[in-house]
Amino acid sequence: MQEQSIGAMLAAARQSAGLTVAQVAAATRIREAIIHCMERDEYGDCGGAFYARGHVRAIAKAVGLDPEATVHLYDQQHGGAPQPMPASSVFQADRKINLPERRGPNWTMALGVALAIVVVFGMMRVLGGGGDQVRTGDVRAASARPSVPPNTPITEAPKPSPSAVAAKNIVTVRIKAKRSSYVNLHDAKGRKLFAGTLKAGKTSTWRAPDKVNVLLADAGAVTLHVNGKRVKGLGGRGDVVRRSFGPQKPQSR
CATH class of the missing domain: 1.10.260.40 (lambda repressor-like DNA-binding domains)
Incomplete structure (x- = not known):
């Protein structure tokens, strides 16, 4: 088909x-x-x-x-996706790149700066009369680890355990394709579970909490089971159907 x-x-x-x-x-x-x-x-x-x-x-x-x-x-x-455009048709490999010319260092300026530093240093020694010793202040490196008094127990707050989704809130949807047809499924938060063509003879199962939204492009081409029970009266050949299914209701005692 x-x-x-x-x-x-x-x-x-x-x-x-x-x-x-x-x-x-x-x-x-x-x-x-x-x-x-x-x-x-x-x-x-x-x-x-x-x-x-x-x-x-x-x-x-x-x-x-x-x-x-x-x-x-x-x-x-229609024969597959179009071929991407090759990069060689967009960019030219033989494009010339002009680099600025590198010039040598200005030795005259460097010599003048060095001479000025020597003169200033000599005047400071003559006028200051200080010795050659340079005193440095005491610098204590700060410890990266915080100080904790000895024999002090370190307690950590207990981490809350993640809440598990109860099994009764899980919705199970199983679809069997009698012939190839487009199928689209989303969970209660709009996240996509599947979107594409389900091939003829293939059976697939999806599970999600709270609710599953189903779109069938050809309701007569598939067989639908929700929580283990077959859904009847979906539609005929070529009918586009949208349905939402929730978790299985608990049986009354």
């Missing part, structure tokens, strides 16, 4: 978000005609692969899909 195209995915996500093409065009500043063409997987009016990837990223963000994962899927369906 062929996996869902980028254009169909963008159109389904836009309809699921309740947005019109005009609203997406206003949010992304991309012309409505181009958005209509992209939803039909026609990218000739985008101005090249570079701009097409930028349009895919902007529209995916506007309709609630993961931008990087959507662009990655676009690259897979």
Whole structure:
């Protein structure tokens, strides 16, 4: 089975978000005609692969899909990411660098300064009459270690132990792909657990505390289990579904 195209995915996500093409065009500043063409997987009016990837990223963000994962899927369906520009075409290796000329030391000025120092030193000895001994003040090096009275016990405040997340708050989500489909999962704090295409026949499991938010680009292509129980009635083929799942409720006695 062929996996869902980028254009169909963008159109389904836009309809699921309740947005019109005009609203997406206003949010992304991309012309409505181009958005209509992209939803039909026609990218000739985008101005090249570079701009097409930028349009895919902007529209995916506007309709609630993961931008990087959507662009990655676009690259897979359209021959891979574009090759980077070689550095030799940007920088010229034969560029000349002008270095300032090094000049020798000014011996005349150095000799004059040395002579002036000798004259000043001789006048100080004649006028001062002091001996050659120079007294230095007593300097005691400060100890780097603080002084602690002997036989004084050193106590440290106990470190608080980190609170472990209770097992009852863990949400377990298992997805099995009947055919390749795009899947996006985030935890309760918005951190990404997974975003990408789940290949046909593959089963993956994710765990997170408190809540797991799930986006399915094709609800009919996967089987979903939450906390060991299968979720029924997700949707049909090509349906874009958003669901949130919490931890398993304790059984009443």
